[in-house]
Amino acid sequence: MASIETITGKLGARQGYIARLGAWAIEANLALGDMGVFFLSTLYWIFRWPGRRAISETFAQMYEMGTKSIPVVMIGGGFIGAVLAVETLPQFQEIGLASRVGSIIVISVVKQVGPILTAVMLAGRLGGAMTAELGTMRVTEQIDALRVMGADPVRTLVVPRVLACVIMTPILTLYSDAIGILGGWLVAVRVEGVRNYPFWHYAAQSTDLFTVNVGLIKAFFFGVVISTVACYKGFRCGNGAQGVGKACTEAFVTGFCLILLSNFILALGLNNLYNALYPNQPSVL
Amino acid sequence: MAENLNATSTPAPALIRFKDVHKRFGPQVVLNGVTMAFTEGQTTVVLGPSGTGKSVLLKHIVGLLQPDVGGVFYRDTRIDHLNDRGMEPIRKKIGFLFQLSALFDSMTVGDNVAFPLREHSKLSKTDIRDRVAERLAMVGMENSEKKMPGELSGGQRKRVALARAIALNPELVLYDEPTTGLDPIRSDVINELILKLHEELKVSAIVVTHDMTSAFKVGDRLVMLMGGSIIADGTADELRSHSDPRVQRFIAGRADEEDLRALHRI
Structure with a gap:
């Protein structure tokens, strides 16, 4: 007992x-x-209205976040498109529908892989950089200095980064989509010998403006998530190099989880919207 | 209990007042009922060992921290309840030299010094450029507008940060450990600068430091903070002859017996 x-x-x-x-x-x-x-x-x-200087800083951040991210987004997007073709083509060939491989590549890239992959790449590249920069500014009292000088740190530092990220994420997603489709086309048409016309014909048939917009709407929200989480973690980071490092890791992990969560919620919401707008069409979201 | 050696002198207008201010971070009590006034026109040095709440005291003045209990006053205005927007007019009258200088890494020296002017004044571009050059010359950093903070030494960074702190002609300048991390010669340059600014701009100053050479050189009045409370308050001579052994140990830079015993136990 x-x-x-x-x-x-x-x-x-x-x-x-x-x-x-x-x-x-x-x-x-x-x-x-x-x-x-x-x-x-x-x-x-x-x-x-955050002021003229915040807006001009937004353009500088757009260049930093957008233009400089193009290579990594293009490489990521291109290879994913190519891998999609490599993995799906044998299945389509087995049932004699190789010419329809374009549709599955385009749907996958535009609706899911493009926005998600771009967001994850940006969460790593931009999120980490933003958190590290703002975290270092906090640790070295630069954020306190802004407040003491009567300049709101959110207006001066956060608004330009969030605006730039929200504007640039959909644009980079378009880049990623285009290069992803091109990567798939390269493997399917140029390497595996699928005919060019049916590839583009079925690709175009399976995509409409709503489909593209779904990807862009998702990208917009991912931009909000990446930048807000990264800036927040930078502003609240602990002391010293360890604090900054921890904040960067937390920013990526939190950002990544929130991207997946918001993707799920957006897919549900947009699916319902699609059904409401096109009641007789099968939902493919 | 604090021994206020200035009690009999003629009262001068108080620029900053602390009224029974308590502050704690988690279980650690940092300020334990601090009541004191910083007089206008004086350079007051706040002394004390590391971690006794000297910088915390300064941060209460500019609203970076709020007391758990008690009040902070700027002249007759209570400021500890104000939000960032409410604090803005007060902050414009105060210059703050941070311990790590806190220069904006992504801006040039010129842009750093011009920052408060662009934020709060209606000066033209030419006037701002002239004011920046004048302030930089004042701290002995003329013609350094185009340099980046990363190119400067520790002492130069402090001087540029000081130029930025005085850009808006403040009434009060707060110095948080102005000589920490500098060699004795560079420290003396900063001390001379504090005296020069006090002389030329007629600003009041509060200097937080544990550097006794600096404290005796720049301070009109010295206040010693220990264990979250004021244990001494007076002129340099009055502090030198203070009866509290803790004050004497601090001035002489001598560890107490308990510290030494702990060291020998290791």
């Missing part, structure tokens, strides 16, 4: 777990609320 001490010990240990779980839940809630306030403050400054 268990002694009183063992039972109290077990209860104590359980209470410890429950207390830790409770503490974690409270902390998670506070962090979520804090991130919400940070996001609302960013929105406030965007709609209140």
Whole structure:
């Protein structure tokens, strides 16, 4: 029979777990609320007009985030398109529908792979850089210096980055889509000998403006997620090099999870919208 | 309890007042009921060992931190309840020299010094350029507008940060450890600069430091903070002859017996 001490010990240990779980839940809630306030403050400054200097900084950030990201996005997109062709073509050939491979490549790239892949690449490339830059500014008291000089750090630092990321993510997604389709075409038509006309014919047949817009709408929201999370983690990073490193890792992991979560929610929402707009069409979202 | 050696002198207008300010970070009590006034026109040095809340005290003045209990006043205005927008007019009157200089890495020296002017003044581009050149010359950094902060030494960064802190002609300049990390000669250059600015611009100053040479050189009044409370307050001579052994140990830079015993136990 268990002694009183063992039972109290077990209860104590359980209470410890429950207390830790409770503490974690409270902390998670506070962090979520804090991130919400940070996001609302960013929105406030965007709609209140952040000032000429913030806008000119936005263009500088667009160049930094957009133009300089084109190579990595193109390489990623191109290879994914090519791999899609390599993996799907044998299945289509087996059932004698090799000429229709273009449709599956285009649907996959435009709706899912393009936006998600671009977002993940940008979360790694831009998110990490933004968190590291803002985190270092926080650690070296530059963000405090802005506040002391009466310049709101959200207006000065966050608004240009969020605006630039939100504008550039859909544009980079278009690049990624185009190069992904080209990569698929290269493998299917140039290497595997699928005829050119049916490839493009079925590709065009399976895609409409709504499909392209789905990818762009997703990319827009991914841009919001990447930039807000990265800036927030930079602003709230711990002290020293370790604090900055930890913030960068957290920014990528949180950003990645939120990209997947928002992709799922957007797919559901856009699917319903598609059904409402085109009731007689089968949903392919 | 604090020994206020200035109690009998003629009262001068208080620029900043702390009224029973308490501040803690988690379990650590940093300020424990601080009540004091910083007089206008004076350079007050706040002394104390590392981690006793000197920088925390400064950050309360510019609203970077708020007290858990108590109040902070700028002249007669209570400022500890104000948000960033409410603090803006107060912050324009205060220059802050950060411990790590806090120059914006992505901007040139000129842009750093021009930043508060572009943010708050209606000066033309030419006037801003002239003011920047004048402030840089004042701190001995003339013709360095085009340089990036990364190209400067620690002492030069402090001087540029000081030029930025005084760009808007503040009433009060706060110095957070202005000589930390500098060799004795560079430290003396900064001390001379503090004296020069006090003389030329007639600004009030609060200097937080644990460098006794600097404190004795620049301070009209010295306040010692220990364990979150003020343990001494007076002129340099008054502090030198203070009866509290903790004050004497700090001035002489001597570890106490408990620290030494802990060291020998290792």
